[in-house]
Amino acid sequence: MQVVQSSLSNKITGHIISSMHSPIENTDICLWLNAVATSRDKSAFTQLFHFFAPKILNISKSKLSNKTLANEVVQETMSNVWKKAHLFDESKGAPTTWIYTIMRNVTFDILRKLQSNKEDNLSDDIWPMVEMAEVDDEPFSDHLEQKQILSVIDKLPQNQQEVIKGFYFMEMSQEQLAQHLDLPVGTVKSRLRLALIKLRGLLGVNND
């Protein structure tokens, strides 16, 4: 139960945060990454490139204030995406987080080379790519936060509680829930949506 509860808090807050500004279609990105990983699919990579490269370019231009270096960040980051796509594990986090980590690490090493003249590439020791798993079996993680979320869920109307608990505690799909509660899928979806809006308000998550 402990395990389920602690992943619950992550999941709910994570869900709210990502639905706050979720213009990124993670499923598409995952599909492209998978295509690169399994069949070295060049057109999928091209999609990834046109989605991320302009953003990476903007970010690194402002960080490095040097066009050549900014291009180097794009080149290095996207090369790593190509070469390491098979190491991306969807179950361990969003693809955007994975690519962000690569970009941050590449930029860090370039900056360090610039400032300290060191090519020790420490970024992978500081932020190891293999460690990107979420810690969800941490028994003494955030008790307070969990308790808060659990008590907030109890404030929801009974029918919303049912869907929220089924969805997050028991990790049931919306279809499974519909079957389990003997409701149309549409009803489950709208209850879930209402419950999330309400939870967001109760938890004080701002729409910044």
Add this chain to the structure above:
Amino acid sequence: MINHHPKIELLIQYVNGELPASISAGIKIHADLCPKCNNQIIELTKHAAETSFAQEDTLVGIGSEVLSLKGDEPEYNFDAQSMINNITDMPAETELKVDDTPVSITLRGVEYELPNVMKHMSLGKPAQIGKLSRSRILLDEGHIHSSLLRIEAGGSIPEHTHNGYEITLLLEGSFKDDMGEYVAGDFIVLDGKHQHQPMSELGCLCYTVVSDSLHFTQGINKLLNPIGSFIY
């Protein structure tokens, strides 16, 4: 029990990759021992990724965005197609090898296993004054100096203040000053406002990052000035 954590501002800069390697490594050492900060870092990274990659063009609907990007070619100041060609000519990287061989250091005959994050950092030759042993971490960060510092049982550092800041990450053992007792994993930040005289009853090993030389405050200790440059 760990009582001293890096401030949230520091964690945000860490996640953004904006801190020097020395301080970033200190936070990594702490996070490996502190599930609370580790989880916070995971959340902050997720958040940083979302805000970095979500931009104004998000006004376009979720599904259509990708399609519309395909239509209007994004602007680059380089030849995107040839970059894509170059990249896709590269072979996939074989599985990442995780090198778990522990690195260690021997100070006055005592061998200490060092945190993983120090795997690729080179260490200077150990030096000693009294009950203090120090080995520089050769990171070449200008006025920021990092060291491994060992205080032998019963040893202490004369009372001092800091011109800049001093970050101490206790790796093994414990020490105390007038503000309390510290244990392994504690992330301690001191600046010019603080004065302290750390002493260790049973001995300890610390990872330290100091941004400016220390200032000794007690009369007789001014004679001990070599220690100032020793610890800095």
